[in-house]
Amino acid sequence: MPIISTKRPWDFNVPRLSALLVASLLTNSSANALDASFEGDFLTQWGVATEKINEKAWTPASQRFLGRFAQNILINSNWSVKFELRTFAEGVYSESNGYSEWLRAEDATEAKVRDAYLQYKGKSLFLRAGNQQLAWGEALGAFDSDRINPKDLRWGFARDLTDLRIPVPMITAKYLMDWVNIEAFSVLAPRFDLVALPTSRHSFLKASDFNFSSLKVLRERSKSGTEFGGKINFNGSGWDVSLYSMSYFDRSPIYKTNLAFPTSYLELQEQHKPLQTYGLLWSAEALSTAFRGEFYQHHKRNYNSIANSALSSFASDSTVFLLSMTLPSWKKLTVSVQGSKEDVAKVKAKRVSDAESALFELDSTLALLRLDYSPNSTHSLSINVSRNLTDKGQFLWAEWIYVLSGKLEFRLGTELYSGPNDSFLGKAKEASQIYVLMKSYFKG
Amino acid sequence: MIAKVVTSKGNAPAIYKVDVSGDSDSLVEQTSPDRDAGRKFLMKEYDLFLLAPGSKRTVRIPFSERLTGEVATGDISRTNFAVDYEPTLIGEEKIKNKKCFKLELKAKNNKVTYSKIEYWVEKTNFLPVQSRFYALSGKLLKSAEYGDFKKVGGRTLFTKTIIRDALNKEKTSILIYAKHKKETFDANHFNKEAMGF
Numbered sequence: 120m121p122i123i124s125t126k127r128p129w130d131f132n133v134p135r136l137s138a139l140l141v142a143s144l145l146t147n148s149s150a151n152a153l154d155a156s157f158e159g160d161f162l163t164q165w166g167v168a169t170e171k172i173n174e175k176a177w178t179p180a181s182q183r184f185l186g187r188f189a190q191n192i193l194i195n196s197n198w199s200v201k202f203e204l205r206t207f208a209e210g211v212y213s214e215s216n217g218y219s220e221w222l223r224a225e226d227a228t229e230a231k232v233r234d235a236y237l238q239y240k241g242k243s244l245f246l247r248a249g250n251q252q253l254a255w256g257e258a259l260g261a262f263d264s265d266r267i268n269p270k271d272l273r274w275g276f277a278r279d280l281t282d283l284r285i286p287v288p289m290i291t292a293k294y295l296m297d298w299v300n301i302e303a304f305s306v307l308a309p310r311f312d313l314v315a316l317p318t319s320r321h322s323f324l325k326a327s328d329f330n331f332s333s334l335k336v337l338r339e340r341s342k343s344g345t346e347f348g349g350k351i352n353f354n355g356s357g358w359d360v361s362l363y364s365m366s367y368f369d370r371s372p373i374y375k376t377n378l379a380f381p382t383s384y385l386e387l388q389e390q391h392k393p394l395q396t397y398g399l400l401w402s403a404e405a406l407s408t409a410f411r412g413e414f415y416q417h418h419k420r421n422y423n424s425i426a427n428s429a430l431s432s433f434a435s436d437s438t439v440f441l442l443s444m445t446l447p448s449w450k451k452l453t454v455s456v457q458g459s460k461e462d463v464a465k466v467k468a469k470r471v472s473d474a475e476s477a478l479f480e481l482d483s484t485l486a487l488l489r490l491d492y493s494p495n496s497t498h499s500l501s502i503n504v505s506r507n508l509t510d511k512g513q514f515l516w517a518e519w520i521y522v523l524s525g526k527l528e529f530r531l532g533t534e535l536y537s538g539p540n541d542s543f544l545g546k547a548k549e550a551s552q553i554y555v556l557m558k559s560y561f562k563g
Numbered sequence: 564m565i566a567k568v569v570t571s572k573g574n575a576p577a578i579y580k581v582d583v584s585g586d587s588d589s590l591v592e593q594t595s596p597d598r599d600a601g602r603k604f605l606m607k608e609y610d611l612f613l614l615a616p617g618s619k620r621t622v623r624i625p626f627s628e629r630l631t632g633e634v635a636t637g638d639i640s641r642t643n644f645a646v647d648y649e650p651t652l653i654g655e656e657k658i659k660n661k662k663c664f665k666l667e668l669k670a671k672n673n674k675v676t677y678s679k680i681e682y683w684v685e686k687t688n689f690l691p692v693q694s695r696f697y698a699l700s701g702k703l704l705k706s707a708e709y710g711d712f713k714k715v716g717g718r719t720l721f722t723k724t725i726i727r728d729a730l731n732k733e734k735t736s737i738l739i740y741a742k743h744k745k746e747t748f749d750a751n752h753f754n755k756e757a758m759g760f
Contacts, residue, residue: 158600238760242749245760254620254759265620281617293756300756352756356608359623359755402623404610407673409623447627496574525575525596560597 158562159188166554180320180552182210199238206230219318221335226273233286245293250286253304255350255363256400257411259443259457259489260503264398264413267304269312269370275321275550277516277534285310299353306346311339311391312370320550330428331385337377339389342368361400369394373423373432392421407447414440423478435465451494457487479543483509497522512544513537530556567739586646588753603758614758621758644668647675658693662686691721703729715743
């Protein structure tokens with residue numbers, strides 16, 4: 120097999136070469152019993168901010184490099200192993216645009232093992248142990264029931280799901296019986312959402328919200344304890360229903376004051392509280408339209424509230440209803456719409472004092488419109504508009520993909536946050552940007 | 564079997580691994596080009612599910628969702644006209660010097676890829692020659708020519724289809740089937756819950 124490809128230079132032969140070597144070592148080490156394959160991608164993104172920061176418009180918003188390499192090894196027809204490594208660097212933090220030293224230290228570079236698991240695939244029983252992802256629910260552009268794996272939200276939502284979900288160490292088991300399927304998981308080392316830190320563009324926390332000039336957040340990265348949950352799925356011709364239950368730590372943090380020097384420096388500590396969630400998922404097709412629905416209830420979820428710039432918290436049950444639909448394609452255009460409504464029991468019953476308000480808008484109603492236009496296999500355009508009907512915050516994400524080859528694509532996109540300054544999405548205005556990115560894929 | 568789709572645009576061919584069971588179940592996994600590798604479509608009767616690489620989420624999509632170029636999911640994974648359509652013999656015509664029966668196939672329900680198909684088969688051996696596919700509105704969507712007939716498992720099957728867009732005749736896709744083999748799949752091979760494993 121020729122190692123130096125005659126294809127275009129951007130098809131990246133160096134990782135291909137190293138992956139081939141790794142694959143050949145693995146396959147030769149066991150008398151050719153193994154079947155190894157690899158895949159991965161490289162991404163480079165440059166973005167410019169569209170909002171004025173420090174009176175400067177059009178400042179660099181992202182200069183990101185991301186590389187991913189995954190190795191799959193099929194030991195035999197039942198057993199397999201996967202290993203994935205991801206590395207990134209965010210170059211924009213090295214510029215002096217108000218980014219803090221500790222943000223730079225935490226989020227400027229990273230190299231981490233992602234999926235790394237051993238898998239057994241039998242006739243009806245499927246087992247997986249190790250760092251992995253388990254996703255439930257089909258909501259568009261949201262992770263309503265997709266809660267088991269924490270999310271990497273350091274650069275907002277306008278990214279591939281692959282990059283957003285953080286694999287965690289867990290054991291999963293599925294027992295499949297065609298029309299009824301059972302699934303269970305246990306997370307051995309709970310991990311939490313990586314939320315954008317203050318001074319980064321995607322942070323929803325501003326020092327000014329608390330009347331301080333400087334704000335620092337200490338992340339709670341992990342917790343001791345075991346999480347578990349299960350799902351039972353029933354399906355038939357044209358419909359699919361699942362019920363689930365999870366006992367875990369909330370993936371989203373609440374904040375507690377750790378240190379405060381009035382008006383100058385405030386230090387907050389993330390905390391992740393135990394949470395029980397019950398849910399129902401369904402999907403069906405009718406009138407050539409795919410319908411998907413989710414309903415779930417959190418039992419005693421903790422929320423932050425703020426009164427006179429001081430933080431406190433309260434616990435309340437909450438429920439979420441979600442309905443989304445994808446209409447049949449029309450002239451290569453696919454339209455999807457989604458609506459969701461969250462009710463926080465204590466807020467709805469006005470049992471949270473008038474003097475304090477939730478740190479982020481609760482009891483929200485969200486509407487989403489997604490358009491996907493693919494006139495041919497070279498061009499595609501996706502537009503995603505979300506609006507919080509309660510606090511009037513908005514998010515627009517649009518991306519045009521131009522496929523240069525089967526291994527390389529160019530993307531031109533924008534993520535725009537807007538709305539009142541006290542709205543959740545309006546607080547992320549500084550993250551609004553226009554970007555270009557190149558993504559190269561390899562496999563073998 | 565393997566299905567290869569080559570489009571007139573000159574893009575890298577799309578290659579799919581196609582597993583079929585009976586008349587209604589099929590699992591299609593894209594293996595090429597690299598940027599689309601790992602994409603899986605599961606069709607169970609009239610339900611269609613998509614697993615995008617990396618998303619780890621299996622999502623229901625409308626049965627009519629298209630796949631690539633001028634080729635629809637249904638073109639690759641489900642071409643069993645006898646199950647989905649009601650045939651009527653409407654005449655005889657000569658196509659490419661072959662004497663053919665002309666059939667009109669009407670969809671038995673609104674879930675199949677096309678509402679009506681005009682289908683020409685050779686009078687002597689009943690092998691397909693060409694077809695035209697229509698939308699519910701009666702509009703011609705595309706046409707197809709069949710060729711490269713081969714003996715597979717004791718049956719003669721076409722292994723090449725040239726699909727032309729009705730609006731833009733220059734837009735063509737060539738669909739090539741190869742490496743047919745008989746395999747025994749576990750019952751859960753076509754289970755939506757198993758797609759991520």
